[in-house]
Amino acid sequence: MAVTAADVKRLRDETGVGPAECKKTLTETNGDFDKAVKILKEKGLAAAAKRADRATNQRRVTLKTKDGCAVLVELASETDFVARNPDFIALGGKIADKILDEKYSETDERLNAMVKDLATTIRENMSLKRTKTIKAAGNQHIGTYVHGDGAIGVLILVSADKPEVFAKEEAKDFVVTLAMHIAAFNPLAISANDIDPALLKEQEELFRKQMESDEKLKGKPANVLEGILKGKLNKYISEICLLDQPYIKDDKITVKQALANEGKKLNVEFKIDQFISFRVGA
Numbered sequence: 349m350a351v352t353a354a355d356v357k358r359l360r361d362e363t364g365v366g367p368a369e370c371k372k373t374l375t376e377t378n379g380d381f382d383k384a385v386k387i388l389k390e391k392g393l394a395a396a397a398k399r400a401d402r403a404t405n406q407r408r409v410t411l412k413t414k415d416g417c418a419v420l421v422e423l424a425s426e427t428d429f430v431a432r433n434p435d436f437i438a439l440g441g442k443i444a445d446k447i448l449d450e451k452y453s454e455t456d457e458r459l460n461a462m463v464k465d466l467a468t469t470i471r472e473n474m475s476l477k478r479t480k481t482i483k484a485a486g487n488q489h490i491g492t493y494v495h496g497d498g499a500i501g502v503l504i505l506v507s508a509d510k511p512e513v514f515a516k517e518e519a520k521d522f523v524v525t526l527a528m529h530i531a532a533f534n535p536l537a538i539s540a541n542d543i544d545p546a547l548l549k550e551q552e553e554l555f556r557k558q559m560e561s562d563e564k565l566k567g568k569p570a571n572v573l574e575g576i577l578k579g580k581l582n583k584y585i586s587e588i589c590l591l592d593q594p595y596i597k598d599d600k601i602t603v604k605q606a607l608a609n610e611g612k613k614l615n616v617e618f619k620i621d622q623f624i625s626f627r628v629g630a
Contacts, residue, residue: 419448539589
């Protein structure tokens with residue numbers, strides 16, 4: 349199967365790998381895109397961070413809160429010019445308000461119609477990519493944070509055994525700091541117990557493939573290799589789990605320790621119940 353320039357560009361956009369390597373891999377896989385992505389991951393060439401930058405200029409995240417609820421909305425347009433258009437920005441806010449006012453649980457045609465109306469006026473294709481809402485119970489508080497020009501939006505739900513603590517600015521500021529931390533470090537789960545087993549399985553396979561091609565590990569005993577693999581997995585888990593990450597305000601402690609320290613100062617016990625993070629293009 350002939351590999352086209354469009355095929356190479358698509359693989360490059362997905363993985364962040366150079367065009368020559370993309371073309372070589374697609375040729376090896378006879379044009380099988382998914383297989384090519386997997387091979388580049390196994391070689392350690394595909395950069396997940398680069399994938400998160402795709403289409404940043406064409407999307408915008410909007411965040412709104414009301415009456416103990418909060419919503420994230422991500423809109424997409426064809427060009428960054430439209431993504432900066434005041435009407436496009438206002439549309440994100442209108443959709444968020446409608447979701448909160450009418451208690452939408454999922455996107456429907458009424459929301460999509462709002463997008464189509466503006467698309468007709470501006471004469472550029474645009475779409476409502478996703479929305480997500482969370483609601484706080486009586487012992488919970490929602491922290492929010494929007495980074496940059498609508499590039500990242502974060503909601504975090506934190507509970508306390510003494511909910512009156514959330515009347516204090518210090519407690520509310522701490523929850524906002526946790527939201528900022530999520531924006532900066534991009535965790536995938538709160539703790540190891542929350543990680544999708546399929547994700548861990550995939551990562552384990554990737555590490556095994558990488559180790560098999562590492563000349564320095566050739567001839568090592570099986571128990572040594574398993575120990576190295578376990579170490580790699582543990583490191584990966586600590587990097588993607590919020591509670592295990594170095595705290596944004598003090599990298600000598602983890603987020604888990606920061607929760608305990610702040611709770612001790614305020615004489616309460618804090619717990620992170622949920623977080624949602626939207627990154628444009630991710």
